[in-house]
Amino acid sequence: MRTSVRPGGEAIALAALLLIAAALYVLPLARLFAIGLAPDGALSLGPLTEALHSRATYAAVRNSLDSAFCSALAATLVGTLLALVVGFTDVRAKGLVVFLILLPMMIPPHVTAISWIQALGPSSPLLRSLGLAPELGSTHPLYSREGVILVLALQHTPLVFLVVRAALRAQPRELTDAARIAGASATRVLRRIVLPLLAPALLAGFGLAFVAALGNFGIAALLGLPARYVTLPVLIWQRMASFGVGMLPKVAVIAMIMAVVAVAAVTVLSLLQRLGRTALTGPPRPPLAIRLGRGRWVVELALWGFIAAVLALPLASLLATALVRTYGLPLTLATITFDNFAEILVRQEVTARAFLNSSIAAGTAALLLAGLAVVASHAAGGRGPVRRSIGGGLALLGDVTYAVPGIVLSIAFIVAFIRPLPVVGVSLYNTLLIIALAYVTAFLAIALKPVSAAFAQLDPALDDAARIAGAGYGRRMLHIFAPLVAPAAASGAILVFLTAYNEITVSALLWSAGNETIGTTIFNYEDGGYTTLAAAMSAVTVAATVVLMLILDRMGRHLPPGTVPWRD
Template sequence: MDGYFQTVITTSLSDQDVWTRRIERWVPGLAIALGVFLAVIPVAATLLRSLTLDGTDGLTLIHYTKLFTDPRAQLAARNTLIIGTSVTLGSALLGFLLAWIVSRTEIPGRRAFELLNLVPFFTSPYVGAMAWQYLTAPNSGLLVYLARNWLGLDLSFLRINSIGGVIWVLVLFYTPFIYLFVIGPMRNLNGALEDAARVHGLGFIDTMRRITIPLLAPALLSGAIVVFVTSAGLFDVPVILATPYAIPTIPALIFESIGYPSDFGRAAALGTMMMLVIVGLILVQKYIIGNRRFETVSGKGYSPRPAKLGPLSHLTCLAIEIFYIGFGAILPLIAVLLVALSPIWKGWFDPNRATLENFRYVLEEFDMTQHAILNSTFLSVLGATLIVALGFLQAYRLQSRQGWLAKTLQPILSMPNGIPGIIFGLGILILLIRTPLYGTYWIILIAYVAHYFPFAMRSIGALLMSLSPELEQSARSCGATWWQTLRMVVIPLSRPGLIATWLMLFIILVRELGSTILLYGQGTETISVAMLLLSEQNFLYVAALAIVQVALLSLAFALLSRNSKSLFQ
């Protein structure tokens, strides 16, 4: 650190000018103002639409009263609540365990597991749901067939077409969210606190319960909110596993509402209720976190020591990793690959008829694929970068100002996350359809930034809470400017979390469909749009494109992490 401050002192003396101070004051403030603008307009549009009836003047609560008196909507709300809560708890437990195993143990293959834990994240939940349908469908599932014919077992109890099935698939595919939220702060954890607990006689479980988990509470809670909102609002998985069996969910009701004849008022009322849920969750998060301090990174040079595990614990950790990667990545990918290599899927893979025709069609004949890959890469890289920059500045400002304004702004700024993608996309479409932005990349980019900046703000906010203010104060007292402090102290210390947030956003944007489907134009299609259009033709093509997508993302992440000891360190 000495080198740092020496540089800070030397450069700061010559850089303190009026522009620096202006930038310090205005840049984070502008980021907040932009966030409020981006949040308020779609939120207000959704709220207004939920309170108006086509062809009439004035405001009405009819969409809400209809929803509250509709038994199907009540059942859908109950199912969605069960799904959201169970997925959040399941993903939190599994994500936390995986992050802990990778960052705090010395099991063999830790480095490989760090990347493999992300593989389920590279697959779209739609493809994941189809994969599990192919694996465990009661009359034609691959695993059901194998178990019956090779082992004499009846696997009909698995019931993939149920709320339990939806929860199972979503837990597998949302665990990486929590993993990404937690792994950075866990790596930054001050090991002295855990050491102190152990010195005072606390065992491993108690240390975890009273020290480790509470210190990671901001990251865990932020991740949990993201998982709850996105899993409860996700349409793809329930539509494959639950809707066919008359199990309603809120996203399915929203999808029905935008069909013909459309009822956007009803869809907006459902979206508004989702927003209220997210505001409620953020207030609960605030209450839990309260005014406690969560600094785990200070000026003292502690770093967490690997946990000392016995052979049985080692084996358990390995088993958890194998369980997750097996069920979250390997099995579904095998199913998707076998489907993609078949000319027609009859419930069983016939090696004599294996073909690459589906890959050829997707990569050569379907002319959208190639530019969809380029478009997705461009939009996701630029979108994730802009969102992280915006989220960082917002979180930084809100962290440093804890007044009433900051406390009020935080739930407001989080509201766009609560709006389902399709409703958000519709709002942007109505707002910008008359502008030259319509049909270009930029309208999609605006929708991405406006919808997803709260993810970054919350994720980075949790990260900044773990940094001791003494670090920044030391730099400033040595004469460093705001920008120098950010560049030399805050950003380097936040790097693991910033990278994790960027990766998470990159993947989210690659998979984004809700908004994109209403905003894409000819030539601006993304991979998700191509997948949806292929799904109208044949799922075998979707399977082939999904394999290509997973291969490309795995390769990119492997290359990215090749030159560093760890991607998140």
């Protein structure tokens, strides 16, 4: 059945999609490329050639690719191993283990960096109280290339774990059952069946970790700058922070290079993923649970040891730093104080403002993207070529902007919206709205993926039957499709909110006085030397994130399956 777009609600929805795509996805990147390649209005390769021959730019590109590749490789290995242990064996308390493994993904990267700095450094209050701190004056072990790679890998391991675990659960169990009945050992099943079928998921996990590491600002800045290991996001931030908007043309060229590198890497990985995909038949079922027997306690001990080392040690050190009067003092009854928490929660107005701003910006982006994902996914799955082109085109733009590092998007938004908007004459620059809209651009792919998957499972006859019955576009969306895909839309919105709530990469260059976010406030405390205040603010942020996740987890028991992303 071939249909055409009729005037009315559907035409208005498709026109709105085109307008949003043009304003938030095409215009900023187009303006970025225009100012980079034609700063004076005429095409010139001079700025690009100058940037490519710059030692600082070359070193930043090399460091970015080096840290992204090595950390993504490590995250893929560790994340896959964790997914296989949790999803393929009979270890106990799997629900709690999954929650704790995914928790670092929801903690801001710069908070992760701060916590590890305070966990292993010579001035660590926790290590000093235990008598295990390195000698004062010695170089911090994480202020190095290896330190950046290690913390990036730990930060992005949950991403790979989430992707591989989902793929593992989607494999029909009949495959492993048949192999075990035929006498194959667990190791042989894993090597000959499970891992080959997981190849696309492994590439997808590696790609997500690579892109996330390539655009990471917080970890690279806090750990790399002291070691003079500068990556592209940090180089862009340095140029803008030092010279302001006057550096926009030169910074735009660097941002353009970074965008091209990121998109090219994702494109190559996507092609490899398609080549390695294998069609499976049969409904997905829980994977085979291999009984570990007497060795189970060894595996569980290693699993909980990893969680303690990755989660408990840095968070305990973060809390210890927040509880001492001066950074470097050991945590004892004589040095313990709650004054740092009182300072940020009571005396510093910026704290409450930052939490409010982050909640508003992240919440606005999550709600807008949930609605946008439903409309775009419905259009992409429609029968008409116009609908499919518009919906599919927006999905492609979402993949591109997700691959483009957040610091590049922030530069693109500054370039696009620094001048007042036509007709209304109002500038979005230095407002909270520009941060919220940047989140809409950066995180569309996160909201769109689960909704697209939900629409793919719906029978197209539903739409045809509703049309024949005379239901208009609005009624079909409101009474048929929105309720059916609501759990997937809610899942995407939750992930968007948790991602945007604590982020710093997108807002690093977009914030202004009065429009601070949680991420920029913590980073400014640490960058300004107020280590104990940064630790206190970070501890409050982690506590708020954990409470929010626990509330959502509790609500997930009474919601349709799939609404809360980490619940089965």
